Amino acid sequence: MEVFFSHINIYFFYFESVLELKKEEKKRESGFSLFSSLVCGGGEFRRLRSKKSGLGSVKSKTMNVMRRLKSIASGRSSISSDPGGDSGTKRAKVDQQAECKVHEESNLVERSTTGLEQHMASTSLETVASTSNVTSVARMEKSGVDQLPNEMHEMRIRDEKTANHDEKDVEATVINGNGTETGQIISTVVGGRNGQPKQTISYMAERVVGTGSFGVVFQAKCLERGESVAIKKVLQDKRYKNRELQIMRILNHPNVVQLKHCFFSTTDKDELYLNLVLEYVPETVYRVSKHYSRMNQHMPIIYVQLYTYQICRALNYLHHVVGVCHRDIKPQNLLVNPHSHQLKICDFGSAKMLVPGEPNISYICSRYYRAPELIFGATEYTTAIDMWSVGCVMAELLLGQPLFPGESGVDQLVEIIKILGTPTREEIKCMNPNYTEFKFPQIKAHPWHKIFHKRMPPEAVDLVSRLLQYSPNLRCTALEACAHPFFDDLRDPSACLPNGRALPPLFNFTAQELGVASAELRQRLIPEHART
Helix, strand or coil: CHHHHHHCCECCCCCCCCCCCHHHHHCCCCCHHHHHHHHHCHHHHHHHHCCCCHHHHHHHHHHHHHHHHHHHHHCCCCCCCCCCCCCHHHHHHHHHHHHHHHHHCCCCCCCCCHHHHHHHCCCCECCCCCCCCHHHHHHHHHCCCECCCCHHHHHHHHHHHHCCHHHHHHHHHHHHHCCCCCCCEEEEEECCCCCCCCEEEEEEEEEEEEEECCEEEEEEEECCCCCEEEEEEEECCCCCCCHHHHHHCCCCCCCECCEEEEEEEECCCCCEEEEEEEECCCEEHHHHHHHHHHCCCCCCHHHHHHHHHHHHHHHHHHHHHHCCECCCCCHHHEEECCCCCCEEECCCCCCECCCCCCCCCCCCCCHHHCCHHHHCCCCCCCCHHHHHHHHHHHHHHHHCCCCCCCCCHHHHHHHHHHHHCCCCHHHHHHHCCCCCCECCCCCCCCCHHHHCCCCCCHHHHHHHHHHCCCCHHHCCCHHHHHCCHHHHHHHCCCCCCCCCCCCCCCCCCCCCCCCCCCHHHHHHHCCHHHCC
């Protein structure tokens, strides 16, 4: 083990993960186990370790990672404006992998596009021929029509036709096992506290909109009020309180999905399920971005601005008002109303209130959007991990594809190094103080202007570069991001959606949201026409 450890020239210090690695860490003799688990993924390493061939498999993967880095450092592997991978094969797999991650990654809720076509039916839509430059996009935005064409409905039909039968069988099993079937009526009693009268509310389950390790999410209709809701049904451990419920009960923001109420249900197997009744938002940023990619078009800049701004505004509320780190920002967890383009962050299954000095699990956040300090095993990280994720999402919207499509934990680090270059010793210390010795091949940072199209607005490139910093303390905060010049178009008094409709609410900040802002920052944040 020591020979292999010195051979790869990477030294990892022992660290402890309180939540799930504590017992395993006591058995580890050196940092080799940590590096190996990052290369393979924690679960895969545990499986390999129980086999005689495990060490060889880990060594092979590790050496492959180092060969790739050395190849890039020596110039044998070039990095083009196609940033995500070093081979055509890898790029061809990105969309397929994204589909698989709907069921692979934890805490994932993906919405279908049924509601999109209904919301957009009243709007005159136009399909623009394939374009790849911002100038063409600008012409599209000035044409006065909405840029979400009704072909998304056809895309949904194609997706449903190509869905494999195994996936459908699993979905049916989940639904039946949870005691919820399409057409079933679920009744619950609300009220009864603080003098409020009790009221029975009934929901009819209409269709499943997401499944995953967490459980199932289905769209339902409230029979008394006629409104659509999303019900997230999660298997509950009776020994513990549900952190997601505790957090969602205190959230109240226009860019955060609203919890209407909750109730518990049981099955014949005496399993207890928590049902979170949420406002229903029909689309996700993932689906919208995927649509433009399939049409070989760039997402209009106005939408990139709107979506990124609203993500940052929501995170400012979460980070500085509530004190919560989301820990799983990604396109699938960003809901969008396709009519108003109002965005709402959802899925707080990974969210946590971070306490300084208290360790947290580092194996968190979906891989493409995982901050480098998490890959380096940091357990005392900050809300800056969410801001890294925002940078990844924004870059993906601008590029039409993930910026860092890693195939494993350490491969993710390789993808990051290919763009940002090898982190310095000081940067690594900022990411994880316990990770003090390393020797990676020296790779220069790739210029951002070569990553994006040459006509990309420089303000967009600048904001991405400020979000994707190795050092967490150098990343701009959510509120600083909202004040960035990239969003100046949204602050223009004449700004509107491409179809002429008004923008969603953007500047109705509360005093709590602005509590950490200086007078100068407030001046930049709120345009004069929006001040009261």
